[in-house]
Amino acid sequence: DAKTTQPTSMDxxxxxxxxxxxxxxxxxxNEYVYWYRQIHSQGPQYIIHGLKNNETNEMASLIITEDxxxxxxxxxxxxxxxxxxxxxxxxxxxxxxxxxxGTRLKVLx
Amino acid sequence: GAGVSQSPRYKVAKRGQDVALRCDPISxxxxxxxxxxxxxxxxxxxxxxxxxxxxxxxGLPSDRFFAERPEGSVSTLKIQRTQxxxxxxxxxxxxxxxxxxxxxxxxxxxxxxxxx
Numbered sequence: 001d002a003k004t005t006q007p008t009s010m011d012x013x014x015x016x017x018x019x020x021x022x023x024x025x026x027x028x029x030n031e032y033v034y035w036y037r038q039i040h041s042q043g044p045q046y047i048i049h050g051l052k053n054n055e056t057n058e059m060a061s062l063i064i065t066e067d068x069x070x071x072x073x074x075x076x077x078x079x080x081x082x083x084x085x086x087x088x089x090x091x092x093x094x095x096x097x098x099x100x101x102g103t104r105l106k107v108l109x
Numbered sequence: 110g111a112g113v114s115q116s117p118r119y120k121v122a123k124r125g126q127d128v129a130l131r132c133d134p135i136s137x138x139x140x141x142x143x144x145x146x147x148x149x150x151x152x153x154x155x156x157x158x159x160x161x162x163x164x165x166x167x168g169l170p171s172d173r174f175f176a177e178r179p180e181g182s183v184s185t186l187k188i189q190r191t192q193x194x195x196x197x198x199x200x201x202x203x204x205x206x207x208x209x210x211x212x213x214x215x216x217x218x219x220x221x222x223x224x225x
Contacts (some may be wrong), residue, residue: 043200043216044152087151096142096165097214099151
């Protein structure tokens with residue numbers, strides 16, 4: 001079973017920030033939080049990952065709560081091309097991923 | 110640089126036929142993974158290689174599924190006597206072992222298998 005819980009779907013207006021939550025209340029100390037997205041008919045694409053600290057790269061920001069039991073992926077200015085299924089994965093990093101069903105994000109024009 | 114490639118992209122097989130799906134990982138990547146993705150679901154782990162060694166095959170659904178990576182680079186997933194429930198997208202991913210404690214997996218586009 002996946003170690004994460006995500007909302008099934010979300011909508012976001014184009015140009016606005018998309019905030020995608022993930023609950024991982026059973027995360028252990030050596031486990032990372034990874035985010036991937038999957039655009040229709042493509043393989044999953046890596047977005048960002050973190051352990052304890054908040055992280056930012058050219059695609060997104062990752063905010064991890066202090067107790068590490070939840071996190072939020074932020075797409076600062078969503079575009080239509082960000083419409084995809086977003087997966088939050090908890091892993092010790094060197095091994096198989098356990099995907100849940102993810103959040104289907106729809107960016108609206 | 111080149112990403113992970115998979116071939117064929119689409120495969121239609123009649124029930125009972127054998128199929129072979131190929132994965133070319135990113136050059137130099139030590140780890141290789143196969144996942145199966147049913148329609149509307151997230152990918153599910155099948156098997157894992159570190160170089161040519163298959164370290165985990167716990168996700169293979171039956172003994173009809175077999176994977177190999179003989180030279181530690183290209184990998185083949187073989188399904189014998191295909192059944193309709195084998196219809197899915199088969200994803201391959203590779204990752205680089207850098208000695209760091211975490212590293213991302215890079216996925217190929219997948220092979221969509223339809224068994225009729």
